[in-house]
Amino acid sequence: MLKNYKHIYFLGIGGIGMSSLALYVLNENKVVGGYDKVKSEITDKLISQGATINFSDEFKIIPKSFLDKENTLIVYTPAIPLSNKQFVFFKKKGFTIMKRSELLGEISRDKFCIAIAGTHGKTTTSSILSHILFDNNLSFTSFVGGISENYNTNLIQNGSDIILVEADEFDRSFLTLNPNIACVTSIDADHLDIYENEMELKKSFNLFKNNIKKDGVLFVNDQISMNGLTYGFDLKSDYFISNYRVDNQVAHFDINFKKSIISIRFQMQGKHNALNALVAFAIGNFLGINNENIKKSLSTFKGVKRRFSYVLKSPRIIIDDYAHHPTEIDAVQKSVKEMYPGKKITAVFQPHLYTRTRDFMDQFAEILSEFDEIILTDIYPAREQPIENIDSNALLKKIKNKRKFISKKSNLSNCLKNSKSDVFVIMGAGDISDEVQLIKEKIELL
DSSP states (O other), X not given: OGGGOSEEEEETTTSHHHHHHHHHHHHTTOEEEEEOSSOOHHHHHHXXXXXXXXXXXXXXXXXXXXXXXXXXXXXXXXXXXXXXXXXXXXXHTTOEEEEHHHHHHHHHTTSEEEEEEOSSSHHHHHHHXXXXXXXXXXXXXXXXXXXXXXXXXXXEESOSSEEEEEEOOGGGGGGGOOOSEEEEOOOOSOOTTTSSSHHHHHHHHHHHHHTSOTTOEEEEETTSOOOSEEEESOTTSSEEEEEEEEETTEEEEEEEETTEEEEEEESSOSHHHHHHHHHHHHHHHHTTOOHHXXXXXXXXXXXXXXXXXXXXXXXXXXXXXXXXXHHHHHHHHHHHHHHSTTOOEEEEEOOBOHHHHHHTHHHHHHHHTTSSEEEEOOOBOTTOOOOTTOSHHHHHHHOOOSSEEEOOGGGHHHHHHTOOOSEEEEEOSSSGGGGHHHHHHHHHTO
16 A cells, blocks of 8 residues: 555554554655644654655645645555545545555555554563663664663664554454554553443453464563463463562663573563563563673663653652553652662642543542642643533542642742652653753752
Protein backbone atom coordinates (compact mmCIF):
# COMPACT_ATOMS: atom_id res chain seq x y z
CA MET A 1 0.00 0.00 0.00
CA LEU A 2 2.62 2.56 1.08
CA LYS A 3 4.76 2.05 -2.03
CA ASN A 4 1.81 3.07 -4.22
CA TYR A 5 1.72 6.62 -2.85
CA LYS A 6 4.24 9.44 -3.06
CA HIS A 7 2.31 11.83 -0.80
CA ILE A 8 1.25 10.88 2.74
CA TYR A 9 -1.00 13.16 4.80
CA PHE A 10 -1.33 12.53 8.57
CA LEU A 11 -4.34 13.69 10.59
CA GLY A 12 -3.02 14.08 14.13
CA ILE A 13 0.60 14.16 12.97
CA GLY A 14 1.88 15.53 16.29
CA GLY A 15 0.81 12.49 18.31
CA ILE A 16 3.59 10.32 19.67
CA GLY A 17 2.55 7.31 17.60
CA MET A 18 1.76 9.23 14.42
CA SER A 19 4.95 11.27 14.46
CA SER A 20 7.21 8.20 14.41
CA LEU A 21 5.37 6.98 11.31
CA ALA A 22 5.69 10.43 9.73
CA LEU A 23 9.45 10.39 10.39
CA TYR A 24 9.64 6.91 8.89
CA VAL A 25 7.91 7.85 5.64
CA LEU A 26 10.02 11.02 5.41
CA ASN A 27 13.06 8.74 5.54
CA GLU A 28 11.42 6.71 2.76
CA ASN A 29 11.54 9.88 0.62
CA LYS A 30 7.80 10.45 0.67
CA VAL A 31 6.24 13.91 0.61
CA VAL A 32 4.71 14.33 4.07
CA GLY A 33 2.05 16.73 5.29
CA GLY A 34 -0.49 16.78 8.03
CA TYR A 35 -2.71 18.46 10.57
CA ASP A 36 -2.48 18.80 14.32
CA LYS A 37 -4.35 21.09 16.67
CA VAL A 38 -1.26 22.30 18.56
CA LYS A 39 2.34 23.19 17.79
CA SER A 40 4.90 21.21 19.77
CA GLU A 41 8.51 20.11 19.81
CA ILE A 42 7.40 17.09 17.81
CA THR A 43 5.73 19.14 15.06
CA ASP A 44 8.71 21.52 14.98
CA LYS A 45 11.03 18.55 14.41
CA LEU A 46 8.83 17.17 11.62
CA ILE A 47 8.73 20.56 9.92
CA SER A 48 12.54 20.80 10.16
CA GLN A 49 12.72 17.37 8.47
CA GLY A 50 10.58 18.59 5.57
CA ALA A 51 6.96 17.96 6.58
CA THR A 52 4.26 20.55 5.84
CA ILE A 53 1.95 20.93 8.85
CA ASN A 54 -1.12 23.09 9.43
CA PHE A 55 -2.81 23.76 12.77
CA SER A 56 -6.37 24.43 11.68
CA ASP A 57 -8.67 21.68 10.43
CA GLU A 58 -10.11 23.90 7.66
CA PHE A 59 -9.89 21.83 4.48
CA LYS A 60 -9.23 24.93 2.34
CA ILE A 61 -5.69 25.21 3.76
CA ILE A 62 -4.62 21.70 2.74
CA PRO A 63 -1.65 22.17 0.37
CA LYS A 64 -2.49 21.49 -3.29
CA SER A 65 0.15 18.76 -3.52
CA PHE A 66 -2.00 16.59 -1.21
CA LEU A 67 -5.25 17.04 -3.17
CA ASP A 68 -4.51 14.36 -5.80
CA LYS A 69 -6.38 11.33 -4.45
CA GLU A 70 -4.60 8.95 -6.82
CA ASN A 71 -1.23 9.83 -5.34
CA THR A 72 -2.08 10.72 -1.71
CA LEU A 73 -2.64 8.36 1.19
CA ILE A 74 -4.47 9.69 4.27
CA VAL A 75 -3.45 8.28 7.66
CA TYR A 76 -5.39 9.18 10.81
CA THR A 77 -5.31 8.47 14.51
CA PRO A 78 -8.50 7.41 16.33
CA ALA A 79 -7.88 10.41 18.60
CA ILE A 80 -9.05 12.60 15.69
CA PRO A 81 -12.83 13.16 15.87
CA LEU A 82 -14.75 11.96 12.84
CA SER A 83 -16.18 15.48 12.62
CA ASN A 84 -12.71 16.89 11.83
CA LYS A 85 -13.21 19.03 8.72
CA GLN A 86 -10.17 17.69 6.90
CA PHE A 87 -11.16 14.09 7.66
CA VAL A 88 -14.69 14.77 6.37
CA PHE A 89 -13.24 16.41 3.23
CA PHE A 90 -10.92 13.51 2.38
CA LYS A 91 -13.66 10.96 3.00
CA LYS A 92 -16.18 12.84 0.85
CA LYS A 93 -13.67 13.14 -2.00
CA GLY A 94 -12.94 9.39 -1.98
CA PHE A 95 -9.31 9.42 -0.82
CA THR A 96 -7.76 6.20 0.46
CA ILE A 97 -7.87 6.56 4.25
CA MET A 98 -6.31 4.21 6.79
CA LYS A 99 -5.76 4.17 10.53
CA ARG A 100 -2.29 4.57 11.95
CA SER A 101 -2.41 0.95 13.16
CA GLU A 102 -3.23 -0.31 9.67
CA LEU A 103 -0.19 1.45 8.24
CA LEU A 104 1.96 -0.02 11.00
CA GLY A 105 0.59 -3.46 10.15
CA GLU A 106 1.40 -2.83 6.48
CA ILE A 107 5.00 -1.79 7.23
CA SER A 108 5.66 -4.79 9.48
CA ARG A 109 3.82 -7.45 7.46
CA ASP A 110 6.74 -8.79 5.42
CA LYS A 111 9.38 -8.20 8.10
CA PHE A 112 10.44 -10.04 11.26
CA CYS A 113 8.14 -8.29 13.71
CA ILE A 114 8.50 -7.84 17.47
CA ALA A 115 5.35 -6.44 19.10
CA ILE A 116 5.27 -5.21 22.71
CA ALA A 117 1.74 -5.11 24.15
CA GLY A 118 0.29 -4.30 27.57
CA THR A 119 -1.81 -1.69 29.32
CA HIS A 120 1.35 -0.46 31.09
CA GLY A 121 5.05 -0.78 30.39
CA LYS A 122 5.09 -1.17 26.62
CA THR A 123 6.80 2.16 25.89
CA THR A 124 9.63 1.60 28.38
CA THR A 125 10.06 -2.04 27.32
CA SER A 126 10.13 -1.08 23.62
CA SER A 127 12.69 1.65 24.34
CA ILE A 128 14.96 -0.67 26.35
CA LEU A 129 14.80 -3.37 23.67
CA SER A 130 15.49 -0.78 20.95
CA HIS A 131 18.62 0.28 22.82
CA ILE A 132 19.76 -3.35 23.11
CA LEU A 133 19.23 -3.92 19.37
CA PHE A 134 20.98 -0.67 18.40
CA ASP A 135 23.86 -1.23 20.82
CA ASN A 136 24.44 -4.67 19.34
CA ASN A 137 24.16 -3.50 15.73
CA LEU A 138 21.11 -5.50 14.69
CA SER A 139 19.27 -4.33 11.58
CA PHE A 140 15.97 -2.92 12.85
CA THR A 141 13.49 -0.07 12.83
CA SER A 142 11.63 0.73 16.04
CA PHE A 143 8.43 2.72 16.49
CA VAL A 144 8.31 3.81 20.14
CA GLY A 145 5.47 5.54 22.01
CA GLY A 146 7.82 7.88 23.85
CA ILE A 147 11.03 9.85 23.38
CA SER A 148 14.12 7.79 24.14
CA GLU A 149 16.62 9.64 26.33
CA ASN A 150 19.48 7.84 24.57
CA TYR A 151 18.45 8.84 21.04
CA ASN A 152 16.07 11.80 21.60
CA THR A 153 13.55 10.37 19.16
CA ASN A 154 10.60 7.97 18.95
CA LEU A 155 11.85 6.42 15.71
CA ILE A 156 15.07 4.44 16.11
CA GLN A 157 16.57 3.01 12.93
CA ASN A 158 19.60 0.88 12.13
CA GLY A 159 18.32 -0.97 9.09
CA SER A 160 15.01 -2.70 8.45
CA ASP A 161 15.30 -6.48 8.90
CA ILE A 162 13.39 -6.32 12.20
CA ILE A 163 10.39 -4.07 12.86
CA LEU A 164 9.82 -3.39 16.56
CA VAL A 165 6.46 -1.85 17.42
CA GLU A 166 4.32 -1.00 20.38
CA ALA A 167 1.15 -3.03 20.08
CA ASP A 168 -1.54 -0.61 21.27
CA GLU A 169 -4.75 -2.10 22.69
CA PHE A 170 -6.64 1.19 22.30
CA ASP A 171 -9.31 0.81 19.62
CA ARG A 172 -8.05 -2.80 19.19
CA SER A 173 -5.23 -1.37 17.07
CA PHE A 174 -2.83 -4.22 17.84
CA LEU A 175 -4.99 -6.71 15.97
CA THR A 176 -3.49 -5.44 12.68
CA LEU A 177 -0.16 -7.03 13.66
CA ASN A 178 1.16 -10.55 13.03
CA PRO A 179 4.34 -10.68 15.10
CA ASN A 180 7.10 -13.27 15.21
CA ILE A 181 7.83 -12.31 18.82
CA ALA A 182 5.16 -10.82 21.05
CA CYS A 183 5.19 -9.65 24.64
CA VAL A 184 2.33 -8.88 27.03
CA THR A 185 3.53 -6.81 29.98
CA SER A 186 0.19 -6.30 31.75
CA ILE A 187 -3.57 -6.51 31.32
CA ASP A 188 -5.38 -4.09 33.63
CA ALA A 189 -8.83 -2.68 33.06
CA ASP A 190 -8.50 0.44 30.90
CA HIS A 191 -10.04 2.05 27.81
CA LEU A 192 -13.49 1.10 29.04
CA ASP A 193 -14.82 3.76 26.69
CA ILE A 194 -13.75 1.37 23.92
CA TYR A 195 -14.23 -2.00 25.62
CA GLU A 196 -17.54 -2.89 27.21
CA ASN A 197 -15.82 -4.36 30.27
CA GLU A 198 -12.55 -5.90 31.46
CA MET A 199 -13.53 -9.28 30.01
CA GLU A 200 -13.76 -7.76 26.51
CA LEU A 201 -10.33 -6.19 26.98
CA LYS A 202 -8.86 -9.59 27.93
CA LYS A 203 -10.52 -11.17 24.88
CA SER A 204 -8.73 -8.68 22.63
CA PHE A 205 -5.37 -9.63 24.17
CA ASN A 206 -6.14 -13.29 23.44
CA LEU A 207 -6.93 -12.36 19.84
CA PHE A 208 -3.59 -10.54 19.71
CA LYS A 209 -1.87 -13.67 20.99
CA ASN A 210 -3.62 -15.72 18.30
CA ASN A 211 -2.15 -13.40 15.66
CA ILE A 212 1.40 -14.50 16.48
CA LYS A 213 2.94 -16.27 13.48
CA LYS A 214 3.01 -20.07 13.44
CA ASP A 215 6.59 -20.46 14.69
CA GLY A 216 6.44 -17.33 16.84
CA VAL A 217 6.84 -16.95 20.60
CA LEU A 218 5.04 -15.05 23.35
CA PHE A 219 6.73 -13.57 26.43
CA VAL A 220 4.19 -12.94 29.17
CA ASN A 221 4.30 -11.42 32.66
CA ASP A 222 3.90 -14.24 35.16
CA GLN A 223 0.92 -12.44 36.73
CA ILE A 224 -1.09 -13.02 33.54
CA SER A 225 -2.87 -16.30 32.82
CA MET A 226 -1.64 -16.82 29.27
CA ASN A 227 0.59 -19.55 27.83
CA GLY A 228 4.07 -18.42 26.86
CA LEU A 229 7.57 -17.91 28.17
CA THR A 230 7.02 -16.30 31.57
CA TYR A 231 8.94 -13.55 33.33
CA GLY A 232 8.59 -11.82 36.69
CA PHE A 233 9.61 -12.17 40.33
CA ASP A 234 8.20 -15.70 40.65
CA LEU A 235 10.99 -18.27 41.05
CA LYS A 236 9.06 -20.64 38.79
CA SER A 237 9.13 -18.25 35.83
CA ASP A 238 11.34 -18.90 32.81
CA TYR A 239 13.10 -15.58 33.48
CA PHE A 240 12.92 -14.14 36.99
CA ILE A 241 14.43 -11.39 39.13
CA SER A 242 16.05 -11.89 42.53
CA ASN A 243 18.01 -9.70 44.94
CA TYR A 244 16.39 -6.45 43.82
CA ARG A 245 17.67 -3.32 45.57
CA VAL A 246 18.20 0.38 44.91
CA ASP A 247 21.52 1.99 45.78
CA ASN A 248 22.25 5.68 45.07
CA GLN A 249 19.24 5.90 42.74
CA VAL A 250 20.43 2.93 40.67
CA ALA A 251 18.60 -0.40 40.61
CA HIS A 252 20.58 -3.61 41.07
CA PHE A 253 19.13 -7.08 40.56
CA ASP A 254 19.91 -10.57 39.29
CA ILE A 255 18.30 -12.09 36.21
CA ASN A 256 17.87 -15.87 36.53
CA PHE A 257 17.21 -18.13 33.52
CA LYS A 258 18.26 -21.55 32.18
CA LYS A 259 20.45 -22.13 35.27
CA SER A 260 22.29 -18.86 34.58
CA ILE A 261 22.47 -15.71 36.72
CA ILE A 262 23.34 -12.29 35.30
CA SER A 263 23.80 -9.34 37.68
CA ILE A 264 22.26 -6.13 36.32
CA ARG A 265 22.86 -2.44 37.02
CA PHE A 266 19.95 -0.35 35.72
CA GLN A 267 19.44 3.40 35.94
CA MET A 268 15.63 3.36 36.07
CA GLN A 269 14.26 2.75 39.56
CA GLY A 270 11.16 0.79 40.49
CA LYS A 271 10.36 -2.90 40.35
CA HIS A 272 7.99 -2.28 37.44
CA ASN A 273 10.91 -0.92 35.41
CA ALA A 274 13.07 -3.86 36.45
CA LEU A 275 10.40 -6.12 34.91
CA ASN A 276 10.53 -4.09 31.68
CA ALA A 277 14.32 -4.55 31.61
CA LEU A 278 13.89 -8.26 32.35
CA VAL A 279 11.66 -9.01 29.38
CA ALA A 280 13.82 -6.85 27.08
CA PHE A 281 16.77 -8.99 28.24
CA ALA A 282 14.75 -12.17 27.62
CA ILE A 283 13.85 -11.15 24.06
CA GLY A 284 17.45 -10.15 23.35
CA ASN A 285 18.59 -13.51 24.71
CA PHE A 286 16.03 -15.30 22.50
CA LEU A 287 17.39 -13.40 19.47
CA GLY A 288 20.85 -14.77 20.25
CA ILE A 289 22.52 -11.59 21.50
CA ASN A 290 25.41 -12.27 23.88
CA ASN A 291 24.19 -12.04 27.49
CA GLU A 292 27.12 -9.92 28.64
CA ASN A 293 26.46 -7.51 25.77
CA ILE A 294 22.81 -7.21 26.82
CA LYS A 295 23.93 -6.58 30.40
CA LYS A 296 26.21 -3.77 29.17
CA SER A 297 23.35 -2.25 27.12
CA LEU A 298 21.03 -2.28 30.13
CA SER A 299 23.63 -0.41 32.18
CA THR A 300 23.77 2.41 29.60
CA PHE A 301 20.03 2.79 29.06
CA LYS A 302 19.11 6.33 30.17
CA GLY A 303 15.34 6.04 30.18
CA VAL A 304 12.32 7.51 28.40
CA LYS A 305 11.16 11.08 28.71
CA ARG A 306 8.29 11.39 31.21
CA ARG A 307 8.85 7.88 32.59
CA PHE A 308 10.07 8.61 36.13
CA SER A 309 12.22 11.42 34.69
CA TYR A 310 14.21 13.58 37.09
CA VAL A 311 13.61 17.25 36.36
CA LEU A 312 15.41 18.58 39.43
CA LYS A 313 17.37 17.03 42.31
CA SER A 314 18.12 20.13 44.43
CA PRO A 315 16.93 22.06 46.42
CA ARG A 316 13.84 19.86 46.01
CA ILE A 317 13.28 16.75 43.93
CA ILE A 318 10.95 16.96 40.92
CA ILE A 319 9.97 13.79 39.05
CA ASP A 320 7.90 13.91 35.86
CA ASP A 321 5.89 10.82 34.89
CA TYR A 322 3.29 9.86 32.29
CA ALA A 323 1.27 7.86 34.85
CA HIS A 324 -2.46 8.23 34.17
CA HIS A 325 -3.95 4.94 35.44
CA PRO A 326 -4.26 3.84 39.10
CA THR A 327 -1.85 0.93 38.59
CA GLU A 328 0.78 3.27 37.14
CA ILE A 329 0.35 5.84 39.92
CA ASP A 330 0.66 3.07 42.50
CA ALA A 331 3.95 1.92 40.92
CA VAL A 332 5.30 5.49 41.00
CA GLN A 333 4.18 5.99 44.60
CA LYS A 334 5.86 2.79 45.77
CA SER A 335 9.08 3.63 43.93
CA VAL A 336 9.28 7.15 45.37
CA LYS A 337 8.59 5.99 48.92
CA GLU A 338 11.18 3.24 48.56
CA MET A 339 13.80 5.74 47.39
CA TYR A 340 12.98 8.58 49.78
CA PRO A 341 11.85 7.06 53.08
CA GLY A 342 10.78 9.68 55.59
CA LYS A 343 10.53 12.46 52.99
CA LYS A 344 7.28 14.39 52.43
CA ILE A 345 5.95 13.67 48.94
CA THR A 346 3.45 15.75 46.96
CA ALA A 347 1.57 14.22 44.04
CA VAL A 348 0.46 16.59 41.29
CA PHE A 349 -2.03 14.79 39.08
CA GLN A 350 -3.85 15.84 35.93
CA PRO A 351 -6.63 13.27 35.33
CA HIS A 352 -6.79 12.11 31.71
CA LEU A 353 -10.21 11.59 30.08
CA TYR A 354 -13.62 11.94 31.68
CA THR A 355 -14.41 8.26 31.07
CA ARG A 356 -11.21 7.02 32.74
CA THR A 357 -11.80 9.34 35.71
CA ARG A 358 -15.36 8.03 36.01
CA ASP A 359 -14.42 4.36 35.63
CA PHE A 360 -11.56 4.46 38.16
CA MET A 361 -12.66 7.25 40.51
CA ASP A 362 -12.43 5.13 43.68
CA GLN A 363 -9.10 3.54 42.69
CA PHE A 364 -7.58 6.94 41.89
CA ALA A 365 -8.74 8.29 45.25
CA GLU A 366 -7.35 5.31 47.15
CA ILE A 367 -3.90 5.46 45.53
CA LEU A 368 -3.56 9.25 45.66
CA SER A 369 -4.44 9.20 49.35
CA GLU A 370 -1.10 7.41 49.95
CA PHE A 371 0.83 10.60 49.18
CA ASP A 372 1.48 13.24 51.87
CA GLU A 373 -0.10 15.99 49.79
CA ILE A 374 -2.22 15.92 46.63
CA ILE A 375 -2.80 18.65 44.07
CA LEU A 376 -5.25 18.00 41.24
CA THR A 377 -5.72 20.00 38.07
CA ASP A 378 -8.78 19.94 35.82
CA ILE A 379 -9.36 16.81 33.75
CA TYR A 380 -7.55 16.76 30.40
CA PRO A 381 -10.38 15.89 27.99
CA ALA A 382 -8.35 14.85 24.91
CA ARG A 383 -10.95 13.49 22.47
CA GLU A 384 -13.90 13.55 24.93
CA GLN A 385 -16.79 15.79 25.85
CA PRO A 386 -17.51 16.50 29.55
CA ILE A 387 -19.58 14.00 31.56
CA GLU A 388 -22.04 15.37 34.11
CA ASN A 389 -20.78 15.23 37.72
CA ILE A 390 -17.38 13.87 36.64
CA ASP A 391 -14.65 16.37 37.42
CA SER A 392 -11.60 16.87 39.62
CA ASN A 393 -13.77 18.16 42.48
CA ALA A 394 -15.61 14.84 42.60
CA LEU A 395 -12.27 13.01 42.76
CA LEU A 396 -10.91 15.39 45.41
CA LYS A 397 -13.86 14.67 47.73
CA LYS A 398 -13.06 10.96 47.69
CA ILE A 399 -9.38 11.39 48.59
CA LYS A 400 -8.86 10.55 52.28
CA ASN A 401 -6.21 13.11 53.06
CA LYS A 402 -6.53 16.58 54.59
CA ARG A 403 -3.66 17.94 52.49
CA LYS A 404 -5.52 18.02 49.18
CA PHE A 405 -6.12 20.89 46.76
CA ILE A 406 -7.21 21.80 43.28
CA SER A 407 -5.12 24.20 41.23
CA LYS A 408 -5.27 25.70 37.78
CA LYS A 409 -2.52 24.20 35.70
CA SER A 410 -1.01 27.64 35.17
CA ASN A 411 -0.74 28.21 38.93
CA LEU A 412 1.03 24.97 39.84
CA SER A 413 4.46 26.57 40.11
CA ASN A 414 3.21 28.97 42.79
CA CYS A 415 1.44 26.16 44.69
CA LEU A 416 4.55 24.02 44.80
CA LYS A 417 6.77 26.94 45.69
CA ASN A 418 4.79 27.29 48.93
CA SER A 419 4.68 23.56 49.67
CA LYS A 420 6.72 22.08 52.53
CA SER A 421 7.29 18.79 50.69
CA ASP A 422 10.72 17.44 49.73
CA VAL A 423 9.62 15.54 46.61
CA PHE A 424 7.16 16.58 43.89
CA VAL A 425 5.83 13.93 41.51
CA ILE A 426 4.05 15.41 38.49
CA MET A 427 1.80 12.89 36.75
CA GLY A 428 -0.58 12.74 33.81
CA ALA A 429 -0.87 11.92 30.10
CA GLY A 430 -2.25 15.30 29.03
CA ASP A 431 -0.47 18.64 28.74
CA ILE A 432 0.66 18.95 32.37
CA SER A 433 4.25 18.44 31.21
CA ASP A 434 4.06 21.92 29.63
CA GLU A 435 4.29 23.36 33.16
CA VAL A 436 7.27 21.33 34.34
CA GLN A 437 9.97 23.76 33.21
CA LEU A 438 8.28 26.72 34.93
CA ILE A 439 7.86 24.66 38.12
CA LYS A 440 11.54 23.77 38.00
CA GLU A 441 12.57 27.42 37.61
CA LYS A 442 10.43 28.50 40.57
CA ILE A 443 11.76 25.72 42.84
CA GLU A 444 15.38 26.44 41.86
CA LEU A 445 14.99 29.96 43.27
CA LEU A 446 14.14 28.68 46.76
